[in-house]
Amino acid sequence: MKTKEEAYLKIILVTFSILIWNWNINQIKVQDFADRISSTTVSVNLQKKDSSISGEAEFLERIAVEAEQSPYETVICEVFKNECDIAVAVAKAESNLNPEVIGDRHLAKPSIGLFQINQIWHDYSTEDLMNPEFNIKIAKQIRDSGGWERWTTYRTGAYLNFLES
Numbered sequence: 001m002k003t004k005e006e007a008y009l010k011i012i013l014v015t016f017s018i019l020i021w022n023w024n025i026n027q028i029k030v031q032d033f034a035d036r037i038s039s040t041t042v043s044v045n046l047q048k049k050d051s052s053i054s055g056e057a058e059f060l061e062r063i064a065v066e067a068e069q070s071p072y073e074t075v076i077c078e079v080f081k082n083e084c085d086i087a088v089a090v091a092k093a094e095s096n097l098n099p100e101v102i103g104d105r106h107l108a109k110p111s112i113g114l115f116q117i118n119q120i121w122h123d124y125s126t127e128d129l130m131n132p133e134f135n136i137k138i139a140k141q142i143r144d145s146g147g148w149e150r151w152t153t154y155r156t157g158a159y160l161n162f163l164e165s
Helices: 004-025 030-049 056-067 071-095 126-130 132-146 158-162
Strands: none
Touching (some): 071 158
């Protein structure tokens, strides 16, 4: 990042892109998303006092990188807490964080949403399972009752390709 203005522009563009993406898929209420962005901004602003950040341009670049995180990742981390990294990696491996993905169409009933919840075993509507927050909540219940082994991408190790190093 060469200038402060470029850093500000990157932040604005990333935030605007995320807003448009969420608005277009109509899965998260705009106000709810705005509230999440506001709380993220507050926590990032508090981190400015971090002694590991030497200059304002470096700090702004760090904000821009954090702003690129999908809002779904934020919700997943809020729900899965200590298992945030594994949960995000499993969701990325299952759906690439697309809440509208319908998989396993070859089965009697498909798998739906971020965590690809299968309707054979979980009797929820497609509409409910395409709701990111609902899908994440159900995934947490499944994880708590049966472990990560319930997901093929975990059993095969495919989720490992999505773990942050």
